[in-house]
Amino acid sequence: MSTFNNHSFKGEKALIRVDFNVPLDKATLQITDDTRIRAAVPTIKKILSDGGSVILMSHLGRPKGGPEDKYSLKHIVDHLSKTLGVPVQFANDCIGKEAIDKAAALKPGEVLLLENLRFYPEEEKGDKAFAEKLSKLGDIYVNDAFGTAHRAHASTTIVAQFFPTGKKMFGLLMDAEVSSAEKVLRESKKPFVAIIGGAKVSDKILILENLLEKASDIIIGGGMAYTFFKAQGGKIGSSLCEEDRLDVAKNLLKKAVEKGVTIHLPEDSVIADKFAEDAQTSVASSNNIPDGWSGLDIADNARKSFANVILSAKTILWNGPMGVFEMPKFQAGTKAIAEAVAQATEKGAFSLVGGGDSVAAVNKFGFASKISHVSTGGGALLEYFEGKVLPGIAAIQEG
Numbered sequence: 001m002s003t004f005n006n007h008s009f010k011g012e013k014a015l016i017r018v019d020f021n022v023p024l025d026k027a028t029l030q031i032t033d034d035t036r037i038r039a040a041v042p043t044i045k046k047i048l049s050d051g052g053s054v055i056l057m058s059h060l061g062r063p064k065g066g067p068e069d070k071y072s073l074k075h076i077v078d079h080l081s082k083t084l085g086v087p088v089q090f091a092n093d094c095i096g097k098e099a100i101d102k103a104a105a106l107k108p109g110e111v112l113l114l115e116n117l118r119f120y121p122e123e124e125k126g127d128k129a130f131a132e133k134l135s136k137l138g139d140i141y142v143n144d145a146f147g148t149a150h151r152a153h154a155s156t157t158i159v160a161q162f163f164p165t166g167k168k169m170f171g172l173l174m175d176a177e178v179s180s181a182e183k184v185l186r187e188s189k190k191p192f193v194a195i196i197g198g199a200k201v202s203d204k205i206l207i208l209e210n211l212l213e214k215a216s217d218i219i220i221g222g223g224m225a226y227t228f229f230k231a232q233g234g235k236i237g238s239s240l241c242e243e244d245r246l247d248v249a250k251n252l253l254k255k256a257v258e259k260g261v262t263i264h265l266p267e268d269s270v271i272a273d274k275f276a277e278d279a280q281t282s283v284a285s286s287n288n289i290p291d292g293w294s295g296l297d298i299a300d301n302a303r304k305s306f307a308n309v310i311l312s313a314k315t316i317l318w319n320g321p322m323g324v325f326e327m328p329k330f331q332a333g334t335k336a337i338a339e340a341v342a343q344a345t346e347k348g349a350f351s352l353v354g355g356g357d358s359v360a361a362v363n364k365f366g367f368a369s370k371i372s373h374v375s376t377g378g379g380a381l382l383e384y385f386e387g388k389v390l391p392g393i394a395a396i397q398e399g
Contacts, residue, residue, distance in 0.1 A: 009052030015138025144171025149392030197222035197320030234287030266302035297323030
């Protein structure tokens, strides 16, 4: 697909779209999680070791109406320099004279980071003239930002129009993301177990519809499970429920039966009398929760039965937690799933974990290194599995 590994960047200036939208501490503006930066390092180092130079462009946060200091990429320069092991130059703009002059003066082995693309509204509008200005900074375009591949922004999609075939390609991270998603979506070995969690059915309708065509088993956990229980006539107390999605849930269950896909709902739940760390807790059948109580995690029986399904899998997709895992009282269910996915992977299954909360969970519980691929793209991965064409991917693949 991509020609990145076979390309020599010697003497070339590579304009790379990275995803350095990293969380910063509000008080100190220090990076609190550098996963996205580390994920881009192999692509950058390959270009530098070939004898090329690198111009990095990214967004950070959601600035409104122009530059804001708290969203300036200057705050990540020191950390990026240490991570790469080379000094990183910074341009206080992403287009304009300073960016042009610094890009033109780059020597092989040097790195330039441009200021936040979203300081210009033209970036999110996919403005062609803005994209053309960016394109003039480099000889070759590399898209390594899977997290923004579902946006037709100037730097992720439109800029590719200004580079001929052979001068635009995916970086190593983007390649790994696309090939891992393809492996699950189009080349999955059966049994294929999809684990879908999170709060709302409405957020996951399209992915569930698409997975009914591909998965052997679908495990449903998190707040969205209670909409399914209520749709079947269960008592769910004060648990999260989308009343306007009860028919959708019924329909999904019916379709699963027709297609021979087994949907697994949590047999029992850890319930709480309020949404708080100091809540009183108990355990109840998920379809018989007392009034005034809410299901906030899956309980022992559900953990065991879900783990057994996962351990039988050859292909696993996990998107969304099993409960409110940010609170220690309600994290055991999500941790049990993470452990089962890691064990199944060790036994030879291919596992893909994506979506902010699932990724946060495998990192938190120390299982990230035991998963086949941990995706950097939340919304992008979700849209990919909904069957949508991602503009950032199409812009490269269309040549």
